Amino acid sequence: MGCTLTNDKVQKFEVEEEPPQLIADGFDYPVGKPDARGYYNAQPFGKNTHLGDDWNGVRGGDSDLGDPIYNIAHGKVVFAEDWGRAWGNVIRIVHYLPDSSKVESLYAHCDTIMVSKGDWIRRGTQIGTIGNNHGAYTAHLHLEMRDDVTLPIGKGYSSDTKGYLDPTEFIKNHRKLD
Ligand SMILES: [Zn+2]
Numbered sequence: 001m002g003c004t005l006t007n008d009k010v011q012k013f014e015v016e017e018e019p020p021q022l023i024a025d026g027f028d029y030p031v032g033k034p035d036a037r038g039y040y041n042a043q044p045f046g047k048n049t050h051l052g053d054d055w056n057g058v059r060g061g062d063s064d065l066g067d068p069i070y071n072i073a074h075g076k077v078v079f080a081e082d083w084g085r086a087w088g089n090v091i092r093i094v095h096y097l098p099d100s101s102k103v104e105s106l107y108a109h110c111d112t113i114m115v116s117k118g119d120w121i122r123r124g125t126q127i128g129t130i131g132n133n134h135g136a137y138t139a140h141l142h143l144e145m146r147d148d149v150t151l152p153i154g155k156g157y158s159s160d161t162k163g164y165l166d167p168t169e170f171i172k173n174h175r176k177l178d
Pocket of ligand 1: 156
């Protein structure tokens with residue numbers, strides 16, 4: 001289960017600064033909107049030095065292939081393209097918080113991408129569908145969250161978690177924001 005996310009491509013990543021059009025008012029889970037009903041976290045953050053969560057349908061196998069992926073909070077799409085190799089289709093969204101800090105969510109192995117770079121989208125908007133990285137894996141959503149929004153796509157696994165957040169822990173603690 002899970003995914004191997006080694007990648008030797010180098011990517012510099014910069015977020016264009018502009019006044020946010022949407023401030024996050026809370027965070028939901030990216031599948032089984034809004035609370036992941038019907039899904040389970042097959043490889044939580046930190047397990048095997050995984051830098052994200054792997055969301056799978058409880059029906060098993062590829063039964064979740066093509067299921068909707070939802071934006072976890074209001075934010076701006078900063079990347080939406082096929083990164084190839086271990087990643088496949090990747091969507092990155094920056095979320096502006098009421099305290100002026102920023103966090104990012106990253107959705108990988110998507111079967112389809114339904115948003116474009118530069119889009120401002122609301123929490124709960126469908127952004128794509130669960131995929132298997134062009135057949136490389138059993139279908140699942142690899143979800144990362146970062147509090148450093150300038151990191152490259154990265155490796156998916158590392159014992160160095162600087163700049164990364166535990167997605168489930170973060171979402172659980174930020175369901176509603178003032
Ligand atoms: Zn993963």
